[in-house]
Amino acid sequence: MNKIITLLLGLLIYLHAEEENTYKLGNGVQIASLPMYIGGYISMDYYHTDDENRYRIDDIAFLSYGNHNKFSYMLEVEFQELYTITETDGHTVTQNNNRLEIERLYIDYNANANYLLRVGKYNSPIGFWNMLPINILRETTSSPQSTYVIFPTFTTGILTSFSSFKHEEYEIDILLQHNQDLDSNYNNYVVDEHYGFGITYTTKNDLHLKVNAGVFNNIPHNGLASQNLYYALLSAKYENNNFEFIGEIGSQRSKHEATTNYAWYTQGLYRFQEKHITVLRVESYDDKMNNNFENIAIIGYTYRPTYPIAVKVEYQFHSNWSKNKFLSSLSVLF
Amino acid sequence: MKKTLVKISIIFVCFSINLSAQERYAIISNKNLGHLSLSQIKAVFLKKVSYIGDTKMIPLNLNSRSKIRKSFEKNVLKMNLSRLKSYWIRQHYLGHRPPITMKSEESVKSFVKKIDGAIAYINVKNIDSEVHILYEWSD
Numbered sequence: 001m002n003k004i005i006t007l008l009l010g011l012l013i014y015l016h017a018e019e020e021n022t023y024k025l026g027n028g029v030q031i032a033s034l035p036m037y038i039g040g041y042i043s044m045d046y047y048h049t050d051d052e053n054r055y056r057i058d059d060i061a062f063l064s065y066g067n068h069n070k071f072s073y074m075l076e077v078e079f080q081e082l083y084t085i086t087e088t089d090g091h092t093v094t095q096n097n098n099r100l101e102i103e104r105l106y107i108d109y110n111a112n113a114n115y116l117l118r119v120g121k122y123n124s125p126i127g128f129w130n131m132l133p134i135n136i137l138r139e140t141t142s143s144p145q146s147t148y149v150i151f152p153t154f155t156t157g158i159l160t161s162f163s164s165f166k167h168e169e170y171e172i173d174i175l176l177q178h179n180q181d182l183d184s185n186y187n188n189y190v191v192d193e194h195y196g197f198g199i200t201y202t203t204k205n206d207l208h209l210k211v212n213a214g215v216f217n218n219i220p221h222n223g224l225a226s227q228n229l230y231y232a233l234l235s236a237k238y239e240n241n242n243f244e245f246i247g248e249i250g251s252q253r254s255k256h257e258a259t260t261n262y263a264w265y266t267q268g269l270y271r272f273q274e275k276h277i278t279v280l281r282v283e284s285y286d287d288k289m290n291n292n293f294e295n296i297a298i299i300g301y302t303y304r305p306t307y308p309i310a311v312k313v314e315y316q317f318h319s320n321w322s323k324n325k326f327l328s329s330l331s332v333l334f
Numbered sequence: 335m336k337k338t339l340v341k342i343s344i345i346f347v348c349f350s351i352n353l354s355a356q357e358r359y360a361i362i363s364n365k366n367l368g369h370l371s372l373s374q375i376k377a378v379f380l381k382k383v384s385y386i387g388d389t390k391m392i393p394l395n396l397n398s399r400s401k402i403r404k405s406f407e408k409n410v411l412k413m414n415l416s417r418l419k420s421y422w423i424r425q426h427y428l429g430h431r432p433p434i435t436m437k438s439e440e441s442v443k444s445f446v447k448k449i450d451g452a453i454a455y456i457n458v459k460n461i462d463s464e465v466h467i468l469y470e471w472s473d
Contacts, residue, residue: 026423027432039426065429070385074429113385137424165377204373206412241414274416307419333423 026308026333028063035066043135045329050322057083058329059135061103070111074122076104080186101186103154118159121182125159125173125198126151126212127235127248136331139269139277139302141312145285145294146263150250151196151231152189152216156182169202175214189229193217196231210235212250227254244269261286277302279314295319308333358458358472359402361410362443362465366450370468376411378453380421381430386451393433394442394454402439406455409471 023029028039040062047054061078077100084095106120123130129147132138147153157177164170177194184190196214213232220226233250249264265283272278279300286293300314309332316325361375367389370378377383379393396403407413413421422432436442442454447464458470 026426028426037431041427063427063429067384067429069390072429110384112387113383132424132427134427137427163382165373165383166371167373169373169377169382239417241417271416307416307423333426 025306028334035068037063037065039063039334041134041136041331041333043329043331045135045141045327047328048326049324051088053087055085056081059331061134067108070109072108072110074104074106074108075102077101078103078186099185102183103186105182114162114164116159116161116163118161119157121154121156122159124152124155124175124194124196125161126196126214127210127233127250128208128237128246129248134331135312135329136308136310136333139279139310139312140267140281140298140300140314141327141329142298142314142316144248144263144265144267144281144283145287145292145296146233146248146250146265146283148188149260149263149285149287149290150233150252151212151214152187152191152194154181154187155191155194155196156180157194168204169200171198171200173198173200177216189216190219191216192219206239208235208237208239210237229254229259242271257288259287259289261288263287275304277304294323356472357401357405358470359405359455360458360461360467360471361406361453361455361469362446362461363453363468364447364450365464365466367453367466367468370453372410372469375453375469379411379433381425381433389451392449392452394445394452395433395435396439396442396455397435397437402455402457405471405473409473410455410469 028037030037041059043059044057059078059080060082061076063076065074066072079097079099080101081095081097086093102121104121104123106118106122109117111117123133125131127147129143130153133143133147133153135141155175155177156179157175159173159175162172175194175196177191180192181187181190194214194216196212198210198212200208200210202208211234215228215230217228218226229252231250231252233248235248237246238244245266245268247264247266249262251258251262252260263285265281267279267281269277269279279298279302281298282296284295296319297317298314300312303311311330313328316327318324367386370386374383374386378391384391407415407418411418425432436445439456439460443456443460443465446452446454453468461467
């Protein structure tokens with residue numbers, strides 16, 4: 001723990017020194033004149049239910065990226081759930097996790113305007129939410145269940161992308177994994193194979209439509225048997241200067257039965273002032289594999305004194321009322 | 335009849351003055367870069383595209399207080415300041431940097447002339463025969 005605090009203090013001192021020149025919060029810093037930038041993010045959250053209170057330093061992550069000619073790289077390492085205090089029925093449990101996990105590590109080759117080849121561990125390019133999954137980049141502390149139950153959130157392997165921006169914008173992604181995860185602790189499924197594709201179409205009015213489908217082999221863990229799981233996801237997003245609407249619906253099945261009949265959410269957000277955002281999200285899922293079925297409505301508010309700092313509160317209304325929950329968080333991108 | 339003619343003349347003069355007061359801007363490159371569609375220009379400035387053909391693209395911004403930059407963001411990118419801030423914060427997470435910022439139209443123009451793939455926006459009245467106009471708009 002002391003090492004982590006020293007590391008953070010060192011980084012803050014470095015950033016403060018850089019601030020004299022060019023540093024802006026949320027933009028990272030360039031290392032000397034090298035094609036290398038570093039940055040990161042922190043998030044802390046709190047939730048309250050009828051039975052439980054939890055205080056958590058959720059994420060402390062460091063990013064490094066850069067490019068040279070047609071090559072670029074990305075490294076993201078993270079202490080996840082670094083420090084957690086849970087109070088249940090008068091009992092307090094404290095947990096530490098000092099293990100540094102590799103969240104992303106990949107090299108890109110930009111062949112030309114249209115083709116990109118990526119090798120390494122990356123966010124699976126499935127749906128829209130999964131591409132920007134960290135607290136500071138979204139407007140609610142929580143993420144929809146459909147972003148956890150349908151597909152592996154990370155893939156370790158190859159990604160090829162074809163994109164065109166000539167008139168209207170579209171992109172085709174093909175992702176291939178035929179090996180172990182680079183860091184299997186940091187994925188929602190433990191997989192050794194994952195094959196999928198996605199097609200994204202964007203209209204001139206900033207309406208984004210996306211379809212994804214694929215199959216992955218879920219290797220045995222936590223009592224789950226090894227099996228091939230097939231998924232499909234449809235997503236839509238519309239954004240203008242004041243509003244954003246996003247929705248995703250997906251399903252997952254094994255060879256013999258539906259493992260998640262459906263999981264969907266739709267979310268609208270309204271920036272009523274530059275620093276103030278309100279959010280309404282409705283979601284529902286029927287997860288047969290884990291025997292979970294729920295309908296959830298969420299209202300939330302985000303205050304961003306400056307964009308890279310977010311203070312959020314939300315209240316979740318669950319169909320199972322005992323799960324109703326209040327959440328709040330503070331997150332910073334640096 | 336005379337009065338009507340005078341009125342029409344006044345309206346015409348006022349309209350002409352208004353037209354001439356409207357500033358015109360252009361996105362420019364050097365002469366080695368071919369035609370780019372508006373979608374491609376937006377993609378280059380938002381760093382969705384790094385290369386056009388084999389040419390590495392280098393979009394240039396003017397200072398954030400610049401009137402031309404504000405007009406460019408409103409009329410070409412069609413994004414307001416808070417949406418752009420949100421966009422570039424997200425891009426930082428994805429490993430992309432915002433365009434380089436330069437202080438004056440003169441400096442962007444001389445950079446564009448010398449460097450293949452550089453594109454920038456300036457006032458039409460500052461354009462000379464050594465640059466190639468990719469797109470024009472007015473306030």
